[in-house]
Amino acid sequence: MGRWILHVDMDAFYASVEQLDNPGLRGKPVIVGGLGPRGVVATASYEARRFGVRSAMPMAKARALCPHGIFLPPRFDRYAEVADRIRKILYEYTPLVEPISLDEAFLDLTGTERLHGSPARVAREIHRRIPQETGLSCSVGLGPNKLVAKVASDRAKPGGLSIVPPEGVQGFLDPLPVEVLWGIGPVTAGRLRSFGIRTVRDLRETDPGLLSAWFGPRVGAQLSRLARGIDESPVVPEREAKSLSQERTFPVDLHDPQAIRAEVRKLALAVADRLHAQGYLARLVRIKVRFACFATHTRQMRLPEPTDNAVLIAEAALALLTRLSGWEEGVRLLGVGVGELVPAGFRTLHLFAPEELSHTILKLRRKFGADAVTLGPDGDAVR
Ligand SMILES: [Mg+2]
Structure with missing residues (x-):
């Protein structure tokens, strides 16, 4: 189905x-x-x-x-309060709600017909109820997958409703510029343009072999799928949140490595606090650095085991920091995030035995150089 x-x-x-x-x-x-x-x-x-x-x-x-x-x-606080009212409306139709931000969510309506009528009817009802019950305008897209639903709601903005049945996907996407497909940013779009590919139809009609030759097999295959409106990514409900992050833009660019590391540590601790408060462990740690010139870089690594341990997360973030260069020009923004979250109920108990902790840190140090991370006297991660 x-x-x-x-x-x-x-x-x-x-x-x-x-x-x-x-x-x-x-x-x-x-x-x-x-x-x-x-x-x-x-x-x-x-x-x-x-x-x-x-x-x-x-x-x-x-x-x-x-x-x-x-x-x-x-x-x-006020936006979160309104978002909460909107969520409550959405949850009346399915528990499969994936909030993307305060003001945006995906719903999986597959198989809800018997309870609520056809998905098209539900889409019309949500589109009518949100403005009625909150006084705020929304755009709604309905389609056979997240990609199509998102493009549909974008095209319906502001205030519209767009329903794209499976048989209508190609006709809907074909005339649109390739930039509407997610993952195609200005750089990829620019390269595609240089090959004469401007619309989704152009992309779809391009030989997948050529796309692979130009962009590599993985990206090439992905571009072919996107152009055909194929997207199998699931709607991930809120309680299976995928990531958490904390970032900070500085009023004055940071140049001092010591100060940069101190900020990363603070952000890591804040992320660990939130993880803990929400009852999750994370397996992935990532950092985001925006330099003074606005160039933004991210680095990520997978931890040996899921954790909500602040020291481990800080260690990993500091190790990732050593993989970037270009500090001289100054840092405008820093972010630390965690992903691949699992409920803390799955915690492996031995992780928090001290020898396991130091073993994990040892492994990190071996991987990224002894210089990358050390543990300070107060248990705080320092370099
Ligand atoms: Mg919005």
Whole structure:
């Protein structure tokens, strides 16, 4: 039996909540984000987008584009409260809800017909109920997989509903630019353009052998699948959350290696705290570093065993740090994240015996050089 996946995405969520709570802001360009010198736009209302303001844009640029805009700091507690009301609506239809962020989620509606009617009916109902019950506009896409559902809701923005049945997938995707397919960023799109490939149809009609020759077998095969609207990734419900991360943008670039390591350690400890609080262990640790020039790098490694141990996570993050160079130019943002989470109930007890812990650290050191990690006198990870 084919799958039915729904993607729901709130329109300009943070800005819309601000406009909902303060009617004086309605119809005006509202920009929510960091207001400091290094601030970044989190969400811009559609009125602000008309001036070219986009999310993730430096706030200084947004101010230049839209000088009469209304600039507000985010109120995450309030957004989380609204998101909670939206989630409650979604859970009425299936427990298989995968929240992507506060304002976006996938639902697996496969096999829910007997309880709720056809997936198309559910999509229409969710699309009607969210604005009715929250006062906020949303876009909804329904399709045979996550890829198609997401592209469908994106195309329906703002406020629309788009239903793509399996037999309609190719006709729906074909005329769109390749950039709509996930995983195809500006770099890949640019390379595809240099081969004369602009639309999904162009990509689909390209010999898979050529794609493999140009992009390597793995990426080539993936591009062929995406162009055919094939995506088998499952909807992963919330309690099986896949990752957690913590990042920080610095008001002034960091240059001092000591200070950089201290920040990484702090972030690692914060991540470990959250892991612990949510009852998970992580098998994967990753770091994210944005240099002053905005180039962003990530590195990740798999731990020998899942853990929520702050020292181990910090050790791994510091080891990963040694795999990057280019510190001289300064660091703008640091992030530490964990992935491949498993419920802490699966904890292997022997992990926390001290000799096991040091054994694991030894293995890390052997892998990344003795210089990479050592354990400080207070049990804190230091280099
Ligand atoms: Mg959204």
